[in-house]
Amino acid sequence: MQTATAPTAAPVRHPSVLDQADLDSLLATCRRALDRARATQRTVLASWARPLTVTDPLAIWSRARRSTPRSFLWQSAWDRGSVVAIGTARDLRGRGETRMASVRETWAELSRNPVTGGTTATTPLPGADGPLAIGGFAFSPDSTPETRRLPDALLWVPSLQLRSALPEPGVADRAHPAELRLNAVLMHDSDPEQLAESLAQLADRCLRTAGPPRRQPSAPAARTHTSVELPGADDWKGLVRRATGRIRDGVFEKLVLARELRVTASTPFDVPATVGRLREANPGTTVFAVDHEEYTFLGATPEYLVRVDDRTVHALGLAGTAPRGATPEEDEALERELVASPKIQHEHDVVVQMLRNAFHDSCADVEIQTPPRVVKLTNVQHLSTDVRGRLAPGSEAGVLDFVELLHPTPALGGHPRQESLSWLSDNEGFDRGWYAGVVGWAAPAGEGQFAVAIRSALLDGSSASLFAGCGLVADSDPEAEYAETCAKLRPMMSALGIE
Numbered sequence: 100m101q102t103a104t105a106p107t108a109a110p111v112r113h114p115s116v117l118d119q120a121d122l123d124s125l126l127a128t129c130r131r132a133l134d135r136a137r138a139t140q141r142t143v144l145a146s147w148a149r150p151l152t153v154t155d156p157l158a159i160w161s162r163a164r165r166s167t168p169r170s171f172l173w174q175s176a177w178d179r180g181s182v183v184a185i186g187t188a189r190d191l192r193g194r195g196e197t198r199m200a201s202v203r204e205t206w207a208e209l210s211r212n213p214v215t216g217g218t219t220a221t222t223p224l225p226g227a228d229g230p231l232a233i234g235g236f237a238f239s240p241d242s243t244p245e246t247r248r249l250p251d252a253l254l255w256v257p258s259l260q261l262r263s264a265l266p267e268p269g270v271a272d273r274a275h276p277a278e279l280r281l282n283a284v285l286m287h288d289s290d291p292e293q294l295a296e297s298l299a300q301l302a303d304r305c306l307r308t309a310g311p312p313r314r315q316p317s318a319p320a321a322r323t324h325t326s327v328e329l330p331g332a333d334d335w336k337g338l339v340r341r342a343t344g345r346i347r348d349g350v351f352e353k354l355v356l357a358r359e360l361r362v363t364a365s366t367p368f369d370v371p372a373t374v375g376r377l378r379e380a381n382p383g384t385t386v387f388a389v390d391h392e393e394y395t396f397l398g399a400t401p402e403y404l405v406r407v408d409d410r411t412v413h414a415l416g417l418a419g420t421a422p423r424g425a426t427p428e429e430d431e432a433l434e435r436e437l438v439a440s441p442k443i444q445h446e447h448d449v450v451v452q453m454l455r456n457a458f459h460d461s462c463a464d465v466e467i468q469t470p471p472r473v474v475k476l477t478n479v480q481h482l483s484t485d486v487r488g489r490l491a492p493g494s495e496a497g498v499l500d501f502v503e504l505l506h507p508t509p510a511l512g513g514h515p516r517q518e519s520l521s522w523l524s525d526n527e528g529f530d531r532g533w534y535a536g537v538v539g540w541a542a543p544a545g546e547g548q549f550a551v552a553i554r555s556a557l558l559d560g561s562s563a564s565l566f567a568g569c570g571l572v573a574d575s576d577p578e579a580e581y582a583e584t585c586a587k588l589r590p591m592m593s594a595l596g597i598e
């Protein structure tokens with residue numbers, strides 16, 4: 100008698116992301132890099148690429164980030180490009196006052212002449228070709244590094260990077276062109292077989308079963324939480340009074356004062372879901388997330404410090420804020436007040452003037468858009484001015500040179516720079532860390548994009564530090580400025596479910 104046995108389900112075998120020809124070419128690239136490393140006695144960057152298609156980069160990052168303590172997600176509102184980066188081929192770190200210069204010099208050296216292989220995407224993609232250095236810089240170098248949660252300066256070359264165009268709203272599940280790039284840094288004694296093998300395995304882990312695209316992000320889980328304001332509301336308003344007093348005394352002309360909201364929730368935050376909600380609720384912003392060890396620094400920012408694209412340098416003067424109205428009429432009335440207010444024009448002009456001077460020193464054909472436009476975000480509106488220049492003929496300046504030159508603009512620090520920053524470090528009362536610093540990526544030929552890391556938070560399990568600040572001039576009102584910081588905190592609070 101035959102007994103019926105339940106058919107054992109055959110394991111589902113997904114094809115590997117890399118086929119044999121890819122594996123051979125990846126290994127050949129690593130071997131060529133080893134030969135160069137031996138011949139030159141220097142470290143050599145190997146970078147291998149092939150086109151593929153992806154659906155939603157956020158779904159890929161959500162899954163792949165679990166396999167590594169270091170990852171990066173970037174969804175740019177400015178060119179609709181996306182970068183997902185997993186793992187580390189090489190860290191580029193810096194400390195103290197020279198942190199940006201050290202990172203810039205190490206990247207220039209490493210990226211000068213990479214050994215490349217594979218095939219690049221046939222469809223042009225937003226962003227720049229080649230291996231990237233990604234990451235960010237804290238607002239200021241810190242004098243107490245032991246208490247700092249993210250390093251002063253950390254860019255890194257990822258082991259795996261995936262560049263694609265962002266899905267158009269509403270068609271997130273359509274496959275679209277992307278480029279997979281695998282990077283390694285080889286020395287004279289590196290093992291190219293082992294490096295190629297581990298990169299292929301990483302690509303499989305990250306991309307083989309990326310799962311379906313993320314649907315509408317779910318509402319945040321119900322959780323209880325406690326929160327502390329740093330400094331407390333009354334103390335912060337007192338600081339506004341002291342700062343405006345210093346402005347009237349002529350010590351500085353403008354100062355951006357910030358505060359931290361430290362939250363402890365009853366359960367850990369769901370990082371990918373938070374990023375999904377930020378993306379959904381804040382159109383027109385660039386969404387970023389950096390995983391570093393146990394921390395995730397994430398945000399949805401409307402502001403870039405600098406973008407360099409094909410020898411054109413873009414900066415953005417974003418300063419001057421009004422709330423959004425509850426009705427179209429109220430919104431327009433608030434917009435008219437924003438545009439007409441001499442106080443706000445002054446706050447804005449200080450930023451544009453600084454950018455104008457910096458560009459005139461380093462670029463030819465500088466264009467400054469006038470009058471400023473109004474950028475409308477979910478619950479605030481800003482005055483915004485585009486500044487654009489062409490790199491002067493013969494100039495080799497790249498995006499990291501401009502980060503160093505421009506950061507921090509008076510939109511985040513103050514004016515004059517030295518006086519306002521020194522007052523902030525003596526009085527603000529908390530460590531800004533990467534808030535109001537810059538986050539983004541640099542490509543070998545000097546192209547890149549760096550966002551100003553505002554509307555951001557630092558997460559660690561069930562703890563979150565949220566940040567917001569605002570520009571003060573002589574007649575700023577403490578109550579109105581406090582309300583402005585509350586409005587700027589709100590998108591992150593609702594993404595985290597802590598309203």
Ligand SMILES: C=C(O[C@@H]1C=C(C(=O)O)C=C[C@H]1O)C(=O)O
Pocket residue numbers: 355357402417418419420481510511553554566567568569570571587
């Ligand atoms: C400092 C922040 O925002 C900055 C300050 C602004 C202002 O003072 O009007 C506007 C945009 C940003 O440059 C923040 O969001 O935390």
